[in-house]
Amino acid sequence: MAEATTAAPSPAPAPKPANVTSPEKAVLSVTRQVFMTHTQGTLLANRQWPTDMWRNVWDSFSYRRGAMVLGAIIVGLTAFGFLVGEFGETIQFFHRNYLLWAASEFPVMPSWPAEALWILVKGVIVLHIILINGLFLVWWERKISAHMQSRLGPIFVGGWHGWLQTLADGIKLLLKEDAAPSDRDHFLHALAPALVFVPILLCFAPVPFGRELAAANLDIGVLYVFACSGISVLGIVLAGWASANKYSLLGGLRSAAQLVSYELPRAFSIAPVVALAGSLSLTKVVAAQEGYWFGVIPKWFIFYPVVGQISFIIFLIASVAETNRVPFDIPEAESELVAGFHTEYSGMKFALFFLTEYGYVFLASALLSTFFMGGGAAPLPFLSVLPSWFWFVGKTMFFAFCFLWFRWTFPRFRVDRLMDFNWKFLLPWSFANLLFVAPYLYL
Amino acid sequence: MSSSNAVGYLAGIYQGFSGTIKGLMVTLRYLFKPSITVNYPVAKLKPYDRFRGALLFDAVTCIGCNLCVKACPSDCIDLQNMTTPEGKKIAKVSWYSIDFGKCNYCKLCEEACPTKPKSVWHSLDYENVFFSRHEMVRAWQQGDPWCGTYFDPADKKYRVSQEQIPIEEIPARR
Amino acid sequence: MLTTVLFFVLSGFALAAALGVVLVRNTVYAALLLGGCLSMVGGLYALMGADFLFAAQILIYVGAIAILFLFVVLLAGRRAELSEIPFNDLVLPASAAAVVAAMLLAGIVLQINGISSDLPVKPAGNGLTTAGIGQLLLGPHALGMEILGIVLLVALVGASLLARGLGESEDPMAPVPAPAMPEANGDLAHGIVPAKEPQQV
Structure with missing residues (x-):
């Protein structure tokens, strides 16, 4: 016998021979016997094949319960919106009273410090919109990607379907070591995340979140948003260069080429909307979409025949490209470039890039609902009992869902085809769209 | 155009x-x-009946015939027969051991086993995780549970691995 | 008060960044400082109430031109070449050009001081700069804008001609001929030479 085959210790003292001499035949009839009970978890013994499970999903209790929970969430949110009501006017009221109070309390002071403080408060609110949006969208992206792939996604953190998962991730990112290549350009490597993040903060200034709910009612809102979002490219290119990594550099170069190119059809596709609204101000674009045709069809720009749809599709595609998301994610193509421009970033710097990406997703969705879906306008006249911010956030979240949906459906573009698609398809059609809008202006 | x-x-x-x-x-x-995956540590799937999980061993039914040792392609099984006081081997196992570090879950030992019910067989347990290399080597004496014991070098004792959470009670198949 | 403080801060940063563009050795930093300088100038526009000009400045100069500069710098040089001395051999013509530019600038500044100290910063219009600029561009200055459009079109055509190469005379709209079908025994399209089958003896 091969003694060396097992690492079992050499036999301990042999058992008593008495046991050996009379082997009991009775023990041969072995019954079912639990040798160790499992202490945690329930056993899904009667699990079906997926195809059997999917054939009639409504038979399963958990599916019915899930549908009921979803319905309850929607009803609850609607009730919440109904109860809260419009608060744009309330904020205006607060603002007026605050200024009056400041003027009466500090009569010697000029009025601008009070105004500056109010602007600061608005800036902090906008910042928190971005942060909370990041918190929510990351979780949502994980859940939706999981369910599109028939998985469950994060499920434990926070108790209910992992809704606090992003918070846990954020704490992890805060506590992480800031590992960076020693060959990096120290100043630019640290500057790049800030340069990427600050523009998104600026971009949200003119976005109307509902009636009277814009942080700044800018006369040039459309141009301003496009201008500020263009600055982020600078940060991305610098991040690519300062990392001293060939993949980062490639990602930075690709993003420069892609983002500068896709800004053109994005801006030109908005030109018909601006022409129809007659103003660059986002609130006036929203105001131009109020009302209903025949009392049912809302006068949203997406419902203007031909021109609205072409504009919408071009703007949607270009927005996906501008936010660096699949299928236009060549700047950070993970299967080609590791992680592209943020390969060499970790910890909070990486989190800033991440936050910016989701901020831009939110911004693009907000712009889509502002330009084409009437901002805070209700889809049907009788639905306007719900406040405008409710409709705005609902539409924005729908478009944010579309962004996630595209991400988990489409494969990535090749670099040259990406450029071809932009210059040879989107841009000519956005020019042609300017032609299509002309009849509307004479009607 | x-x-x-x-x-x-x-x-x-x-x-x-x-x-x-x-x-x-x-x-x-x-x-x-509905998702096809389950929420693993909370909900566990039961594998199909022919799944080859961790090996179990019943020292009572074993006749010490050495067929499983010869069948094992990775040499992970070892056994010692009991002896009479005169030193003659009898059809009873004194020590049996399986090194799960070497085992490749091929079921050849179970097929080779001549007893009825089988003395060595695959359970449905896919959770046989090990926290040390010592736990990988399972040893059985008469009277040990089917999942076996391991040798703890810290206090030089044989003990049942407490961390192992079996997926189910042992099925009737043997 | 606030306007004056902001004006001095912005112009100070703009001047510092402009100096940095010329003096910094690292070309990437120079391009970045150029972007900073241009955005400070955009801030000055905003301060004067020319908000359309501000947005256009940021959109075109910071969002496109500075990034193109960076793009070219990153594409062109390796790390070692990025810190060349930015002074070239043409010191004499350069200093002559600098003197002429300084004289022009001084002339303009002196003239402005001579005329008036507070120029109207907003263009004539209905108070909205965007609408005013639009009416001016499509009203009295329509011809100039059209000519500018033609110049840009010519530049575009020229760029595409340069990109395609002058020697090619083929119809640019013609579809690219499909590559020849690869031989049955080997994938010639990918330049793979078919392996010879071993001789059967």
Whole structure:
């Protein structure tokens, strides 16, 4: 016998021979016997094949319960919106009273410090919109990607379907070591995340979140948003260069080429909307979409025949490209470039890039609902009992869902085809769209 | 550009968009299907009946015939027969050991086992995780549980691995 | 008060960044400082109430031109070449050009001081700069804008001609001929030479 085959210790003292001499035949009839009970978890013994499970999903209790929970969430949110009501006017009221109070309390002071403080408060609110949006969208992206792939996604953190998962991730990112290549350009490597993040903060200034709910009612809102979002490219290119990594550099170069190119059809596709609204101000674009045709069809720009749809599709595609998301994610193509421009970033710097990406997703969705879906306008006249911010956030979240949906459906573009698609398809059609809008202006 | 080219161009655009929409519909359909994965540590799947999990051993029924040792392709089984006081081997096992570090879960030992019910067999346990290399070597004496014991070098004792959470009670198949 | 403080801060930063563009050795930093300088100038526009000009400045100069500069710098040089001395051999013509530019600038500044100290910063219009600029561009200055459009179109055509190469005389709209079908025994399209089958003896 091969003694060396097992690492079992050499036999301990042999058992008593008495046991050996009379082997009991009775023990041969072995019954079912639990040798160790499992202490945690329930056993899904009667699990079906997926195809059997999917054939009639409504038979399963958990599916019915899930549908009921979803319905309850929607009803609850609607009730919440109904109860809260419009608060744009309330904020205006607060603002007026605050200024009056400041003027009466500090009569010697000029009025601008009070105004500056109010602007600061608005800036902090906008910042928190971005942060909370990041918190929510990351979780949502994980859940939706999981369910599109028939998985469950994060499920434990926070108790209910992992809704606090992003918070846990954020704490992890805060506590992480800031590992960076020693060959990096120290100043630019640290500057790049800030340069990427600050523009998104600026971009949200003119976005109307509902009636009277814009942080700044800018006369040039459309141009301003496009201008500020263009600055982020600078940060991305610098991040690519300062990392001293060939993949980062490639990602930075690709993003420069892609983002500068896709800004053109994005801006030109908005030109018909601006022409129809007659103003660059986002609130006036929203105001131009109020009302209903025949009392049912809302006068949203997406419902203007031909021109609205072409504009919408071009703007949607270009927005996906501008936010660096699949299928236009060549700047950070993970299967080609590791992680592209943020390969060499970790910890909070990486989190800033991440936050910016989701901020831009939110911004693009907000712009889509502002330009084409009437901002805070209700889809049907009788639905306007719900406040405008409710409709705005609902539409924005729908478009944010579309962004996630595209991400988990489409494969990535090749670099040259990406450029071809932009210059040879989107841009000519956005020019042609300017032609299509002309009849509307004479009607 | 001739008219046929223009028609082809527009048809290409239509095809591209319709294909895109089709793809989106597929993912949307799957979004609303129940997930096929389970929430593992909380809910556990029971494997199919012919699943080859961790090996169990019953020292009572074993006749010490050495067939499993010879059948094992990775030399992970070892056994010692009991002896009479005169030193003669009898059909009873004194020590039996399986090194799970070497075992490749091939079921040849179970097929070779001549006893009825089998003395060594695969359970449905796919959770046999080990916290040390000592735990990988399972040893059985008469009276030990079917999952075996391991040698703890810290206090030089044989003990049942407490961390192992079996997926189910042992099935009737043997 | 606030306007004056902001004006001095912005112009100070703009001047510092402009100096940095010329003096910094690292070309990437120079391009970045150029972007900073241009955005400070955009801030000055905003301060004067020319908000359309501000947005256009940021959109075109910071969002496109500075990034193109960076793009070219990153594409062109390796790390070692990025810190060349930015002074070239043409010191004499350069200093002559600098003197002429300084004289022009001084002339303009002196003239402005001579005329008026507070120029109207907003263009004539209905108070909205965007609408005013639009009416001016499509009203009295329509011809100039059209000519500018033609110049840009010519530049575009020229760029595409340069990109395609002058020697090619083929019809640019013609579809690219499909590559020849690869031989049955080997994938010639990918330049793979078919392996010879071993001789059967």
